Amino acid sequence: QKNLLEVKNLKTYYPIKGGFMRKTVGYVKAVDDVTFDIKEGETLGLVGESGCGKSTTGRTILRLLDATDGQVILDGKDITKLKGKTLREIRKDFQMVFQDPYASLNPMQMVGDIVAEPIMNYTGKSLKDLKDEVIELLRRVGLPEDAYYKYAHEFSGGQRQRIGIARALALKPKLIIADEPVSALDVSVQSQVLNLLKELQDEFGLTFLFIAHDLSVVKHMSDRIGVMYLGGIVEIADKDSLYAEPLHPYTQALISAIPEPDPRRKKERIVLEGDVPSPANPPSGCPFHPRCPMAMEECSKAKPQLKEVKPGHKVACHLYK
Numbered sequence: 001q002k003n004l005l006e007v008k009n010l011k012t013y014y015p016i017k018g019g020f021m022r023k024t025v026g027y028v029k030a031v032d033d034v035t036f037d038i039k040e041g042e043t044l045g046l047v048g049e050s051g052c053g054k055s056t057t058g059r060t061i062l063r064l065l066d067a068t069d070g071q072v073i074l075d076g077k078d079i080t081k082l083k084g085k086t087l088r089e090i091r092k093d094f095q096m097v098f099q100d101p102y103a104s105l106n107p108m109q110m111v112g113d114i115v116a117e118p119i120m121n122y123t124g125k126s127l128k129d130l131k132d133e134v135i136e137l138l139r140r141v142g143l144p145e146d147a148y149y150k151y152a153h154e155f156s157g158g159q160r161q162r163i164g165i166a167r168a169l170a171l172k173p174k175l176i177i178a179d180e181p182v183s184a185l186d187v188s189v190q191s192q193v194l195n196l197l198k199e200l201q202d203e204f205g206l207t208f209l210f211i212a213h214d215l216s217v218v219k220h221m222s223d224r225i226g227v228m229y230l231g232g233i234v235e236i237a238d239k240d241s242l243y244a245e246p247l248h249p250y251t252q253a254l255i256s257a258i259p260e261p262d263p264r265r266k267k268e269r270i271v272l273e274g275d276v277p278s279p280a281n282p283p284s285g286c287p288f289h290p291r292c293p294m295a296m297e298e299c300s301k302a303k304p305q306l307k308e309v310k311p312g313h314k315v316a317c318h319l320y321k
């Protein structure tokens with residue numbers, strides 16, 4: 001199977017301005033040398049605490065932000081520096097489903113119009129011409145037909161996310177980047193929306209980059225999972241391999257925090273000391289060393305590189321030589 005997306009040494013830095021001259025005094029390295037790929041039809045989960053750079057990674061791939069360095073290759077085509085018409089043309093191949101369906105949809109816009117808008121923009125067709133197509137999309141995401149004439153504010157959070165998904169599907173994208181698509185929703189509707197995304201993936205052959213802050217949500221969605229910490233991927237592996245044998249001490253801590261419903265399978269929770277350091281002033285060596293229960297002397301000196309230690313399982317940690 002071919003790679004639909006290849007991300008190579010991606011960096012997204014924000015300048016920090018200081019002093020009364022507003023000079024650049026440093027950089028926030030929000031995404032710092034991130035490399036991964038996603039095969040056609042696959043779901044890669046990207047996990048990490050807030051501020052680790054996972055959303056910035058997604059936005060840089062979508063060209064909502066400019067990369068400082070590195071490459072984004074979609075379907076064999078380097079899109080990192082595309083501009084204007086060529087960028088617009090490629091944009092329809094990838095769509096985003098946002099975290100907050102309340103903020104990402106205009107509450108005063110008719111739902112039919114919200115969903116049709118991307119198609120109208122690309123094809124110049126009128127809303128009237130698209131009505132049947134839009135109603136079919138609404139039906140496919142589990143909304144009633146009369147949703148077409150209603151307004152986004154008339155719907156619950158879960159239904160609004162369905163509207164957002166219908167809109168994202170309208171242009172038949174190849175890649176969908178879902179940035180915490182259920183974290184603003186009630187727990188009771190989260191799994192319904194996740195199941196819908198999975199069904200749509202099978203039906204439309206979609207490829208997903210699925211961003212989440214906890215490992216329990218991505219578990220059901222992902223084929224492979226990448227764990228991010230302070231702008232970098234610290235471990236990436238097949239889902240089963242990652243859950244059964246997490247190698248990085250940070251991944252081990254995240255997995256130990258997943259609630260275990262079966263009391264007979266007791267596990268020890270690894271509690272991390274301290275907060276995530278600021279990406280404006282990252283620690284020397286391994287960025288995780290100030291919080292790592294396994295830290296050794298060399299960890300504060302040399303930054304470990306992401307290395308394959310088992311087939312398909314990569315980790316950035318000095319424990320694995």
Ligand code: SF4
Pocket residue numbers: 248249250286287288289290292293294295296299304316317318319
């Ligand atoms: Fe911990 Fe050292 Fe591995 Fe970093 S390199 S995760 S500090 S053991």
Ligand code: MG
Pocket residue numbers: 050051054055
């Ligand atoms: Mg985020």
